[in-house]
Amino acid sequence: MIVLISKRQTVAWLSPFLVLVLLFFLVPLLYMLITSFQNSDGFTLAQYQSVLTNDYILQGFKNSITLSVISAVIALIVTLFSVYAIMRFSQPVREKILILTNLTSNFSGIPLAFAFIVLLGNSGLFTLLFDKWGISALSSFSLYSWGGLLLIYIYFQLPLALMLLYPIYDGIQQQWKEAAALLGASTWQFWMKIGIPIMLPGIVGTFSVLFANAMGAYASAYALTSSNYNLVAIRIGSLIKGDIFAQPELASAIAVILAVTMVTAMLLSEWSISKTRRKL
Template structure:
C-alpha cells in the first residue's frame, strides 16, 4: 500500500511541469480573458456592456455569422471528401496506407501564413497558374478571386480535408471483415451493408470529427489574416484588431468576443466527446 502511494506521488511529480504549463498558458489566459470581458473600456468598472455592444452591433454580428458560415461550409465539405478518401485508403496495402497517412499528416500541418503565401504565388492575381492559363487562352481563373469568400473556402478546405482523413481513417478499421461476410451470406449487397451497417457505425465518428473541423475553422487566424487581411469580416480577425491594433485598441471588447469564440469551440469539443463515447460503446 505504501509503495502504491509513493508511485502515485512520483507520477504526480512527473506530471507537475505539464500541470504548470497548462495553468500558465491555457487556464490562466482564459480566466484573464473572461475577467476582462466584464470590465468597461476604462478597465475599472464591472459591467456587461461589452456583450451588449456585441449583440447590438451589426458589424460584430456579421463577423460571428461569417465565421460560423465559413466554418460550417468548410467542415461539411471536408467531412464529405474525407469519408470517400479515407475509405479509398483502406483499399491499398498497409505499406501504401502508411505513406498516404504520412502525406495527409504533413498536409494537415501546412497552414497559416505559409499556406496563404503558397496560394497567392499559385492562384493570386499574378500567380503562376493564373498567368499560365491566361497565356494558354483558358479563362479558368478569369472570374476567380483568391482574396474573397471563395478563396477563403478553398484554403480552409485544403488544410481541413487531411485532418479529417487522419481522424476518420481509424474508424474504418473498426468495421470488421466478418460483418461484411455475414451480410453477404444473408444476401445483402455492398450498398445495403454500408447503408445499414457501415454508415451507422461511422456516423458518431463523423459527427465528432465534424465538430473538430468546425472548431478548427472558427479559431483559424493566421491563414485568413495573411490572405484577406482586414478586407473580410471574421471573428478571429476582429478579436486580433481589438487586442493588438494601434487604432481601435479595445482589449475588453476583444476579450468578450474571445469568450464567445471560446464558448463556441468548447461546445463543439463537448459534442465531440459525447460522440466519441458513443462510438466506443457501440463498437464493444
C-alpha cells in the first residue's frame, strides 16, 4: 500500500525538530554573535581586538590547536591498526566490540577525569603500586600537566575514531582483495594502491571530527587542571563564570573565533575529500 504524505503532514512532523534547532542552536548562536560585538557603550569591535592582541588568549588557541591535532593524529593512527585487527574477528565478536566501544564513548567529562585521578594521580592506584614495586616509569609523569591532558584526550578520542573508521574498513570488499591477489598484488600493494586511497576521504573526515571534538572539550580538562593550563574552552568558561570579573562579551568573541576555527578545519577537510575523490 502506498501512503501519500502531504506537505502539511510533513511540516507537522518536522515542526518539533525545527523548534528544537531554533531554540538550542540558532538562538544561542545569534545571541553569542550579537553579544561579541557589544559592551557597555553599545556596538564595538573591541572584544575581537582584545582577543587578537592578547598574548594569553592567543596562547590558549595555540595550546588547544596543538593538543587537538596531536591527540587526533595519535588516535587516528592507533585506531587504523585497531580496526584492521578487529576486522579479522568473526561478526559476532565484532558486534560485541562495537557495543563496548559505544559504551566507552559515553565515558567522558568529569567522570573520566576522576577515573584517571584515581588511577594515575599523585596518590593514584597505579602510582602507589609502581612506587611500592620500585618501578620509576611514573616518577617523572604528572597527570596534571600537558602530558596528562594529552593522555585523557587520546582516551576519549579513541572510541569515536573507532566508531567512525569501522564502516570505512567494512566497505573494503573481499572481492577486491581476491582480484588484486589474482593479478599478483601482495597485501601491502593492495592497501597502498587500492585500500588506503579508497579510505582516504573517510580518514580525512574522521580527523576533522576528532579535531573539532577535542577543540570543544571542556569538562575533562577543567576537572583535571582547573585554570592551571591555558586552553580556549577553559578561558571561555572562566570569563563567563567570572573568577574575578565576568566578561561574557569577551567570552562570546573567543567562542565565535573558536567556531570559525572549527568550521575552517571542516571546510579544509571537505576540500581535501573532494580533491581526493576527483583523483580516484
